[in-house]
Amino acid sequence: MRDLPKSLSGSFLTEPFSAAQAVELYLHLHRDPELSGAEERTAARLARALTGDGFEVASGVGGHGVVGVLRNGSGPTVMLRAELDALPVREQTALPYASTATALDAEGRLVPVMHACGHDLHVACAAGAATVLAQRRDRWRGTLMVVGQPAEETLTGAAAMLEDGLYERFAPGPPDAVLAQHSAPLPAGMTAHPTGAATAAGAALRVVVHGRGGHAATPHLAIDPVRVAAAIVLRLATVADEELGTAAPAAVSVGSLHAGTSPNVIPDEAHIEATIRTLTDPHLERLLAAVHRIIAAESEAAGCPEPPAVTLLSRTPANHPDPTLAAAIIRAHRHLLGTERVALWPPTLATEDFPLFGPPGAATGLHKSPATRTAYWMFGTIGPTQWHQTPGHTAAEKLATLAPNHSPKYQPDPGPAIPAGIRTLASAALAAGLAEP
Known part of the structure; x- marks a missing residue:
């Protein structure tokens, strides 16, 4: 790894450049978000750019998924990843370009859709860095890949692209x-680099609790799956502390609980969706085992007519950036932005399927x-x-x-954020090993 590429000592990353096309792309994407697995229009816009x-x-x-490849002589291959999908969130920003979109989710429900995690920014910055x-192909040699990944929010898109030959077909x-960067409610023109795990190991589960339906007036003649689900x-609210204690950060969260269609009918089933997050893969294994025990034990204790159905929707390992590569990019960002604008970022329980793009130990053999x-x-x-x-x-x-990512009030400012994000991503690509001419 070079200390600091000569290409970074030039002026093309610090000179004013037009980010108007990238900002325009962002506004289109923000107005017209699409859910995981349905990113057809978003993908088409990135492909055109x-x-x-x-x-x-x-x-x-x-x-x-979209893959763009630019070959520029012999040299290393560097890939930039941006996510395409949005979230089932109703936007509450009152911005003139706020999303009013709705779409059918995987269960066939009509839901609002919003880029509440900043993936529209990621795509715009990746497109701008590509431009x-x-x-300036005179400044580097090698192969540049720009990848628009679908279905990051469901933690399924990276594996799907790898299984479809991402690394065999295009480079x-x-x-x-x-490389990937993620938006955060920090002042525009800053970067923050992880200390330890950038994102957590995580899993998402869907649980179907099987009861025996009946009349609300005679609950003794039914087995109420709502009570079992409750x-x-x-129990899941305390399992992380019970299993790992306070020394190991972890979270088990139920994000969805659905049952029944009428207040006077005890339903046959209740449906739960939950996530498990912790900073190490062994801890994730331990929590998964405990969650399965709890689900099975509560169902058995209630006398449910059949065991609960538990489906693993997704799983991803902890995200540990390569320390040598990270150090080179930190040096590049300090050179570009100034030391005072490059901070450290603590470990987080947010999850990402980005580590699947890494070495086989992280990618579980993909x-x-x-x-x-x-x-x-x-x-x-x-x-x-x-900020003021x-x-x-x-x-x-x-x-x-400030409203965080996934909030309906999450409100990036594209004016300063996108030009800065383009520069940080482009400088990282150069620092990551694209050969000097």
């Missing part, structure tokens, strides 16, 4: 480096690329006016007040 920059583009990879690097071999939910290294960091999205108007005297107080 990459095609216009001279990339060889393939669509429909692992679902609606910058394509226009000279597995990438030498895979008991399971209450591909064979022991040389592939990953890097992952946060970039700021809050403009100066928004946010209540709080200190940075910590303001950060506690």
Whole structure:
């Protein structure tokens, strides 16, 4: 790994450049979000942008995945990953470009849709970085891959793209480096780099509790799956502390509980969806085993007519960036932004399927690329006016007040965030190993 590429000492990353196309792409994506697995229009917009920059583009990879490849002589392969999907959240920002979109979810329910996690920003920054690097091919050599990944929110898109031949079909071999940045409510023009796990090991479960339906007036003649589900939910609220104690950060959260159609009918079934998150893969195994025990025991104690059906919806390992690669990108960001704008980011219980793009130990055998290294960091999205108007005297107080990712009030400022995000991603690609001419 080079200390600091000569390409980064030039001016093309710090000179003013037009980010208007990237901002326009962001506004389109924000107005027109799509749920996981349904990112057809989003993928098409990214594909058009990459095609216009001279990339060889393939669509429909692992679902609606997009792969753009720009070959520029011999040298390493560096991949930039951005996510395409949005969330079932009703936007409450009152922005002129706020989403009013609705869509059918996987269960056939009509739900509101919003880019509440910043994936629209990620796509816009990746497209902008692709433009910058394509226009300045005199500064680097190698192969640049830009990947639009579907279904990140369901933790299924990375595996689907890998199983569809991402690393075999589109490049000279597995990438030498895979990079991703994630939006965060920090001041625009800042980056924050993880200390320890960038994101947690996690799993998502769907549980069907089988009861025996009946009349609400005669509950003794039925087996109420709602009560069983409620008991399971209450037990799951304490299982992380009971299994791991306070020394190991972990969370078991129930995000969905559905049962019944009428207040005077005891239903036959109750449906639960939950996530399990912790910072190590062994701890995830322990929590999964405990959750399965609780679900089975509560159902048996209630006398349910059949065991509960438990489906593993997704699973992802902990996200540990390569330390040497991360150090090179931190140096590049300090050179680009100034030391005071490059911070550290503590471990988080948010989950990502990004680590599946890494070496086979993290990717659970999905591909064979022991040389592939990953890097992952946060970039700021809050403009100066928004930061000034946010209540709080200190940075910590303001950060506690700002709407976080997944909030219906999450409100990045694309004006300063996108140009800065383009530069941080492009500089990271150069620092990650694209060869100097």
